[in-house]
Amino acid sequence: MDQAMPSARASGPILVWGAGAIGGTIGAYWARAGHEVVFVDLVRDHVEQIKTGNLAIEGPVDQFSIGAEAFHPDDLTGQFPIVLLAVKAQHTEAAIERIKAHLTADGAVISAQNGINEPVIARHVGAARTVGAFVNFGSDWLEPGRINYGGRGAVVVGEIDGASTSRIGDLHRLFLEFDDAAVLTDNIFGYLWSKLAYLAILSAGALTNETTTDFLTDPRFRPLIAILAHEVLTVAHAEHIAPMPFQGFDPAPFLAADRTGVDRTIETILARRRGTTKHHSGMWRDLAVRKRPTEVPWQYAPVKAAAARHGISTPVLDGLTALIADIEAGRRQNDVAMALELAAMCSDRANVK
Numbered sequence: 001m002d003q004a005m006p007s008a009r010a011s012g013p014i015l016v017w018g019a020g021a022i023g024g025t026i027g028a029y030w031a032r033a034g035h036e037v038v039f040v041d042l043v044r045d046h047v048e049q050i051k052t053g054n055l056a057i058e059g060p061v062d063q064f065s066i067g068a069e070a071f072h073p074d075d076l077t078g079q080f081p082i083v084l085l086a087v088k089a090q091h092t093e094a095a096i097e098r099i100k101a102h103l104t105a106d107g108a109v110i111s112a113q114n115g116i117n118e119p120v121i122a123r124h125v126g127a128a129r130t131v132g133a134f135v136n137f138g139s140d141w142l143e144p145g146r147i148n149y150g151g152r153g154a155v156v157v158g159e160i161d162g163a164s165t166s167r168i169g170d171l172h173r174l175f176l177e178f179d180d181a182a183v184l185t186d187n188i189f190g191y192l193w194s195k196l197a198y199l200a201i202l203s204a205g206a207l208t209n210e211t212t213t214d215f216l217t218d219p220r221f222r223p224l225i226a227i228l229a230h231e232v233l234t235v236a237h238a239e240h241i242a243p244m245p246f247q248g249f250d251p252a253p254f255l256a257a258d259r260t261g262v263d264r265t266i267e268t269i270l271a272r273r274r275g276t277t278k279h280h281s282g283m284w285r286d287l288a289v290r291k292r293p294t295e296v297p298w299q300y301a302p303v304k305a306a307a308a309r310h311g312i313s314t315p316v317l318d319g320l321t322a323l324i325a326d327i328e329a330g331r332r333q334n335d336v337a338m339a340l341e342l343a344a345m346c347s348d349r350a351n352v353k
Contacts (some may be wrong), residue, residue, distance in 0.1 A: 015080035023086030036062035051146030089298035115299035132188035139276030150278030158188035190244040229254035
């Protein structure tokens with residue numbers, strides 16, 4: 001298997017497609033480490049800041065500025081052996097359609113995104129040129145040239161078929177230059193499905209204007225938190241995925257509908273959040289600050305499709321995505337009442353002890 005896989009190494013330039021909160025942060029670290037990094041972003045002012053050496057990483061984790069080559073997608077030329085794809089889930093199809101012309105025959109696209117985007121990428125460039133990554137550090141794009149790195153988090157990389165290859169070893173070492181606790185896994189989808197469960201919780205919090213900490217602390221939302229994650233993880237179980245724990249989030253009590261275990265897990269997450277300067281989720285920023293569509297419908301489309309295949313009902317997740325759509329369309333505004341409305345759907349559910 002190892003010999004059949006393309007060999008992506010950091011000996012050539014690294015293309016970071018999407019220089020926002022995730023791609024901008026990781027790429028800045030790689031550039032500072034001495035790698036040749038080329039950024040691509042749709043925001044021309046952001047591109048200009050990067051080109052002139054003014055990509056600033058701010059926050060409690062680190063503070064530095066770096067410069068690198070940067071382009072709007074329309075202006076990019078050349079091919080690259082490594083592409084870090086860090087765009088919103090809904091932009092994956094359009095991005096990978098353009099990226100494939102810039103990917104070497106033996107190159108690899110690493111999906112550093114939210115959701116299950118690897119099948120979309122593989123459909124365009126082939127499974128052998130697709131690598132999965134799980135990133136859960138706290139960062140926000142503030143304005144052109146400024147990214148807040150608010151807190152360290154889980155960083156995991158793995159081949160999508162779980163294989164142990166020389167390529168994935170090289171890429172793991174590359175990610176260690178961003179975070180020295182980066183993990184190499186043979187179960188990348190286990191991490192991605194666990195994050196979908198956790199993101200469902202954060203998406204419910206994004207209905208409100210509460211901080212993530214305040215939302216997780218509020219006892220009125222504990223049944224909602226438990227049931228949302230339970231629905232997602234039940235579908236993962238039906239798909240024969242073994243969800244993986246990360247950063248205090250233990251999927252086991254959610255899947256088992258163990259409220260005592262759920263409460264214990266939430267308290268662990270709250271303890272780990274102390275000191276972060278990222279107080280709201282990216283979904284909340286999209287809805288309340290940037291006034292743009294979220295990733296939520298695209299993130300949960302694969303979950304809903306899998307649920308339908310297995311005859312599994314996900315009514316609370318369906319209600320969540322409908323409420324997010326209402327905010328995106330301007331029919332509703334973020335308010336704690338929306339989360340309470342969703343929480344009311346849980347009162348008749350008996351799947352959480």
